[in-house]
Amino acid sequence: MTQTRPGILIVDDEPRSVEVIARVLGEEFEVFTALDAMRALEVLENEWVQVVFCDQRMPGRSGVDLLTEVRRRWPDVVRIIVTGYTDPQDMIGAINEAGIYQFITKPWHPDQLLLAAQGAARLYHLQREHDRLSLELKLAAPAAEVRFAEQHERVLRNFHFDALVRTPASPLNEVCRRAAQVAAFDIPVLVLGETGTGKELLARAIHYASLRSERPFFAVNCGAIPDELLESELFGHKKGSFTGAYTTRIGLLDQADGGTILLDEIGDVSPAFQVKLLRFLQEGEIRPVGSNETRRVDVRILAATHRDLAGEVKAGRFREDLYYRLAAMVLTLPPLRERRGDLRVLAPRILDSLSSAHGKRTQGFTEEALACIEAYDWPGNVRELQNELTRMLVLAGGGPLGADLLSPHVLRGAAASSANATAADLAVKDTGPLKDRIERMEALILMETLLRCRWNKSRAAEELGLSRVGLRAKLDRYGIARDGTFGRSH
Structure with a gap:
């Protein structure tokens, strides 16, 4: 038995x-x-x-x-x-x-x-259970090492310079080439660029292309945190060192020992904190808030800002000695309006990611929608583009995403930018006789409405309160055609 x-x-x-x-x-x-x-x-x-x-x-x-x-x-x-x-x-x-x-x-x-x-x-x-688990761990160790290696390789791919999507003729290529050159050298890098241009993405690529790639990477938005909290965030604090410090906190500089920290929006920090940061960069030592003990850490500092930091130095708002500590190499990311050719590959890539994240399938964009996306200036850069594509995805039914799903301000901007030289003269000038300025506004409204209505002229005429013949007359008058021409015909 x-x-x-x-x-x-x-x-x-x-x-x-x-x-x-x-x-x-x-x-x-x-x-x-x-x-x-x-x-x-x-x-x-x-x-x-x-x-x-x-x-x-x-x-x-x-x-x-x-x-x-x-x-x-x-x-x-x-x-x-x-x-x-x-x-x-x-x-x-x-x-x-x-x-x-x-x-x-x-x-x-x-x-x-x-x-x-x-x-x-x-x-x-x-x-017996302990012995079994110990044996399993011992047998699984090589597989675990393989999994770790695969995961690390996946991280390197995801945060490689190729993560900054661009075409072979993109102005971003030169920036990435220089960033790849400087990545292997353990020096500070200052990344400049408008909000939403991908400064943090470039900083991560630099870290994962460096010899520190297996160590931590942290990004801190210096402009969003008051001085007291920023000091605690970076340097740590001792229990009881200030009101609300109920436990001892290890700062990010300590946690990132051997790795990299990105100080994002560094141009927004106060003069008082600039002094504390300069002391760390000079001495390589941290002292937690409320502590008398210092500790040496080995951290590579990358900094980023949307401000003209050299101009801030001249204006006396940023310390010159700190600027030169941060700017051993300066890289400037171009805005999307200077990368129009990248939008035809960038927008579909973002849409694919959004589709996976929200669990909603899509058939991509219509050619007209892509033309409008390419024509718009995107003052908010990639963040604005991502928000707009999210909106399009949410509102979309079946089939490809059309221009009618774009926000009115995007359509107006695309209409104003999609013209040739004659159209630019017609639509962009904000001076001149009242009659000409009214005509420019009317032409933009016509173009925007047609794009939103997918060039359904009957629907556009009804929305504008015009007859189909009246709409045709106005289109002929302003030289507006679906092939992209946009200018006076007389």
Whole structure:
């Protein structure tokens, strides 16, 4: 019959004691008995025993002598001595020789025996589980290393310079080329560019292309945090150093030891904090708020700002010595209006990511929508583009995303930018006689409405309160056509 309950061996030269202990434990455990050491060893060789209860005083061989051999031959078995002596030195000797789990002194209580047996059985199970997990970890170590290597490789791909999507003719290529050159050199880099141009993305690419790629990367928006909190964020603080400091905090500079920190919007920090930051850059030491101890850390500093930092230095709002500490190399990211050719590859890439994130499939853009996206200036750069594409995705039904899903201001901007030289003169000038300026506004409204209505002239005419013939006359007058021409025909 298969043994399903934990096995317990009771060893005692007194049959009455064996019988009583067996009765106490028999309801919960599979009980085996032996009246001497030799019989006990035979049971252990043939049965699955997890716990041994052994009397200390037995003829021929004592309990400690028997359990010492049990420890040598069956080290997993949990050993319990039932004894009448309590001398501490004897107990210590028994623990050292036989590895005794517990002593039960006579006279014992039935509940005491049962609790000891239950605890010993749990210990046996935990030991076996520990051994199993240790073996699994040992066997899985090479696979875990492979998984870590694969994950690290995936991170390197995701944050490589190729993550800054661009075409072969993009002005961003030169910036990425210089960034790749400087990445391997452990020097500070200052990244300039308008909000939303991808400064943090470029900084991450620099980190993951450097020798610090396996160490942490942190980005801190210095412009969004007050001085006191920014100091605590970067340098850490001791418990009780200020109101609300209920625990000690390790600063990001300490956490990033060996890695990289991006100080985003560095141009917005106060003059007082500029001094603290300069001291760290000069000495390489941090001192948590409320502490008198300093600690050296090895952190590469990258900085970014949308401001003209050299101009801020001239105006006296930014320390010159700090500027030169941060700007060993200066990289400037171009805005989207200078990367119009990139929009035809960038917009679909962003749309794919949004589609996955929101669980909504899409069939891409219509050619007209792409033309409008390419024509618009995107003053908010990639962030504005991402928001606009999110809006389009949410509003889209079936089929490709059309120009009618674009916001009115995007359509107006695209209409104004989609013209040739004559159209630019017509639509962009904001000076001249009132009649000409009104005509320019009318032409823009016509173009925007047609784009939104997908060039359905009947629908556009109805929306504008015009007859189809009247709309046609105005389109001819302003030279507006679906092929992109936009200019006076007279």
